[in-house]
Amino acid sequence: MRAVDRVSFDVAEGETVGLIGESGSGKTTIGRAVLGLTQASDGRILYRGEDITRLRAEQHSRFSGSQQAVFQDPYGSLNPARTVGRSLAEPLEARDGRRAAGSAAEIARMLGQVSMPAEAADRYPHAFSGGQRQxxxxxxxxATRPELVVCDEATSALDVVTQAQILGLLQRLGAETGVALLFIAHNLPLVAYLAQRVVVLYRGRVMERGPAQDVHEHPLHPYTKALTLAVPSSAPAVQRARRAERAEAVRENSANATEPPPLGCPFAPRCPSVADVCMDSRPADTPVGDRLIACHLFDPRSGHPQATVTKEVV
Structure with missing residues (x-):
């Protein structure tokens, strides 16, 4: 299978774009390719108009200061044998080539930026909670004042309260620094809170893209609807209703229950509106208002028996 198949999107200066999808949809592969950690086998990755797709490691290093990452496991992102201050000084030294860059004043500024006390610089990662480590x-x-930060499931290992705090922190830092964020997650409501636009992935392909709030509140693609209904609710009655709706929205409980057709829509085996054309033909990206939907239901030329000339967003 293709981990990423004809995925194309852009991230503007100061913008937050969310990459949404279940496990195995290709989100992390895209993020790692953008950062140069995974080699793309085809296609192009452009950074300010420059093709950085197949740069060697030493060539890609000149972009390391302007492209940074926040990973899922905060403890695994920090060297347990180094103090926090030493870990924070490292990217500054790599950028400036001198030890003076890791001064106490600069490290204190960085800690204050994320609402951590200056004395945290003398402690080791194990002394902090998961939220503090993140x-x-x-x-x-x-630290290096980047232009793009890739956040790969940066809140999924945290409790709900800490998730909200980290989202608020990222939102504030984005507004203060003008940094662009590529926010990778599987929770659509969470991403809609932070992002301006969202790209919904399934098995390496884009199903739907558009303004984050619109996609969250009124999902159009059958997969996006199923993804929204999969988000749990603390209210038992709401959760029961969502479970019943999802049972109607998804034909299979497991994404691996049926292999997708090689030429058609990858969601076809699980879609309640599947037709022959879905198994035999790849859906075109059809504009619907401000969105693009890769679904035969929204393409009047597709030949799908339920396709209509226009589908209005309620």
Whole structure:
């Protein structure tokens, strides 16, 4: 299978774009390719108009200061044998080529930026909670004043309260620094809170893209609807209703229950509106308002028996 198949999108200066999808949809592969950690087998990755797709490691290093990452595991992102101050000084030294860059004043500024006390610089990562470690990881990512930060499931390992705090921190830092964020996650409501635009992936292909709030509140693609209904609710009645709706929206409980057709829509085996054309033909990206939907239901030329000339967003 193709981990990423004809995925194309852009991230503007100061913009937050969300990459949404379940496990195995290709989100992390895209993020790693953007950062130069995974070699793309085809296609192009452009950074300010320059093709950086197949740069060697030493060539890609000149972009390391302007492109940073916040990973899922905050503890694994920090060297347990080094103090926090030493870990925060490292990217500055790599950027400036001198030890003076890691001064106490600069490190204190970085810690204050993520609401951590200056004395945290003398402690080791094991002394902090998961949320505090993620704050330290964010401080390290923003140390070089990057232009793009890739956040790969940066909140999924945290509890709900801490997730909200980290989202608020990223939102504030984005507004203060003008950094662009590529936010990778599987929770659509969470991403809609932070991002301006969202790209929904399934098995390496884009199903739907558009303004984040619109996609969250009124999903159009059958997969996006199923993804929205998969988000749990703390209210038992709401959760029961969502479970019943999802049972109607998805034909299979497991994404691996049926292999997708090689030529058609990858969601076809699980889609309640599947037709022969879905198994035999790849859907075109059809504009619907401000969105693009890769679904035969929204393409009047597709031949799908339920396709209509226009589909209005309620």
């Amino acid at each position: 704050r330290l990881g964010i401080a390290r990512a923003f």
